Amino acid sequence: MIDWNYILSQIATVAFDILYFGAIIGTIVIIILDNRNPVKTMAWILILLFLPIVGLVFYFFFGRSQRRERIIGQKSYDRLLKKPMAEYLAQDCSEVQYEYSRLIQLFQHTNQAFPFEGNRVAVYTEGYTKLQSLLRELQKAKQHIHMEYYIFEDDAIGRLVRDVLIEKASQGVEVRVIYDDVGCWHVPNRFFEEMRNAGIEVRSFLKVRFPLFTSKVNYRNHRKIVVIDGCVGFVGGMNLAERYMRGFSWGIWRDTHIMLKGKAVHGLQTAFLLDWYFVDRTLITASRYFPKIDSCGSSLVQIVTSEPIGPWKEIMQGLTVAITNAKKYFYMQTPYFLPTEQILAAMQTAALSGVDIRLMLPERADNRITHLGSRSYLADVMQAGVKVYFYKKGFLHSKLMVSDDLLSTVGSTNVDFRSFEHNFEVNAFIYDVNTALEMKEIFLQDQRESTQIFLKNWVKRSWRQKAAESIIRLLAPLL
CATH class of the missing domain: 3.30.870.10 (Endonuclease Chain A)
Structure with missing residues (x-):
């Protein structure tokens, strides 16, 4: 008598083995054909060979390359760059450029990063002074505030900044906020809803939810950018959270952030508006976001961005x-x-x-x-x-x-x-x-x-x- 249960179980076992090893071998082939850095390729192959189930899961979540995609079409990008490029071309050539001409040209060719002269730089090495300066400049805003942080915490610091943004929005100031969805994973949605209800435009960067989870979790927006009225900007390593002020029980939090005043803020504005297009599909190019700025310092500055999308690092x-x-x-x-x-x-x-x-x-x-x-x-x-x-x-x-x-x-x-x-x-x-x-x-x-x-x-x-x-x-x- 034929034992169909045994035969079916054997067929199922063979089918599972074929799918299992096929998935591993197929993933390895995809990784090899992707022509990545050999070190990274070998790291993925080792994980898939020695920890196949873990390796498949990790590759599914974190390994797939997105570098062939584009954030924005070339025509739209040219429109966004029109005003910053005009400001760059109108300025005098700075002698400092020749000291680092290769580096400056590299950033121009790969990143469209224009070197702007006549900027003033203020440096902050601890959270309280940076926060005080940020709040002071936010209160001066007349037209718009653009803010982008990897972490925007629902704590005393985050709520303080949020309340200032709500106040400025009530005064008719345009306020746009981008936060990273993974960096703010544990932040309750009501925190951002309060801003939305006050008229602030708030967007999360690459929202991570099933079933789209796997294609986005590995690519995070780690930037910290603030632009106020197109002429004052902040950039650096500090997010909006209490720990950046208080540190840990075992020591301080030592960080570096800068405030920029001058034409280089056009570079921060361009970076923000490009990210805004990415999250909102709205291209903002109006000249009021790139006001004419007089020289106010001695620094030549380039704002350089990098992302996993595109051909260069x-x-x-x-x-x-x-x-x-x-x-x-x-x-x-x-x-x-x-x-x-x-x-x-x-x-x-x-x-x-x-x-x-x-x-x-x-x-x-x-x-x-x-x-x-x-x-x-x-x-x-x-x-x-x-x-x-x-x-x-x-x-x-x-x-x-x-x-x-x-x-x-x-x-x-x-x-x-x-x-x-x-x-x-x-x-x-x-x-x-x-x-x-x-x-x-x-x-x-x-x-x-x-x-x-x-x-x-x-x-x-x-x-x-x-x-x-x-x-x-x-x-x-x-x-």
């Missing part, structure tokens, strides 16, 4: 050029250090050629996994002569870099794969002696609150510590 490429071009020194602060091969090689090459390369990381971080991965790269850079410092006073979230008493940059970009390849980021690149000297002094002050790490001691870490760091490093391209 603009900020990573720019930092590679900046490190390579450094003649005397290049100092960098970053909370996470999971560098791409290009950045790692640039740092090593510059240090080996005699440039004073210094890297500052937090001694204790808010994410243990990425902190372990960061530590795995330190021997590589110290062997080349890079000086490494651990900031001891609290959590160092600053993304500040300065070079040769002329170039400095502040923004949202961390030195890691996620910022360079997956996130929507923004940095201000500033070509100015006075600003660079101020940034340098900030770094050196933080250095006095830090401990230098020496290679001869670093290699004596326990084998368990080294093993944990090395394992996490295998996943660095995916973190």
Whole structure:
């Protein structure tokens, strides 16, 4: 007698095996044909081979590439850039441009980032002064406020800013807000509804909901941008949350943010309006959003953005050029250090050629996994002569870099794969002696609150510590 139950179970088992291994093999083929960075390709293949179920789930959620898509059509983009380009072409050529002509041209070619002269830069290194300045400028708004944050927390700080925005909206000021859906995942919807009910236009960036969850969760808007009346802007590393003011029980929150006044605000405005088009499909190009601005300072500034959509990794490429071009020194602060091969090689090459390369990381971080991965790269850079410092006073979230008493940059970009390849980021690149000297002094002050790490001691870490760091490093391209 034929046991049909047994036969059907065997057929089901074979069919499952075919689908299971077919999915794994098919995913591996897709990854290979995508022509990604070989390091990232091998990381995904290893996960799929040794942890196939976990690997399939992670690839489904986090692995698929979106770089062939476009945010906006070329004609619409040209319309958006018309006014900033006219302002750029009308200004005098600045002598500073020639000091970093390759870097400036790179950003113009890959990012349409115009270098604007005559800007004033104010630097903030702790949350209270940045918040005070932000609230003061918001209160002055007459026409519009554009605000974009990765985290807009429903706490005392978030509610304070929200109430100011509601007040300005009641006065007839146009207010637009973009928040990242993942960064604000746990923020109750009523927080944003109160703003909407007051006439504020609020949009979430790449809302993550099933069944669309898988195509969006990996690409987050990490930018922090505020534009007020088209002539005052804020950009940097600080979100809107209490912890940026109060820090942790074990230390302060050390960060860097800047306020810009001058034509460079056109760059922040362009970045915001491009993101607004992305979330609202409304193209805003009216000239009142790009008012004529007189020179008010000495800084030449480029606002540079990067995103996972498009052919280039603009900020990573720019930092590679900046490190390579450094003649005397290049100092960098970053909370996470999971560098791409290009950045790692640039740092090593510059240090080996005699440039004073210094890297500052937090001694204790808010994410243990990425902190372990960061530590795995330190021997590589110290062997080349890079000086490494651990900031001891609290959590160092600053993304500040300065070079040769002329170039400095502040923004949202961390030195890691996620910022360079997956996130929507923004940095201000500033070509100015006075600003660079101020940034340098900030770094050196933080250095006095830090401990230098020496290679001869670093290699004596326990084998368990080294093993944990090395394992996490295998996943660095995916973190």
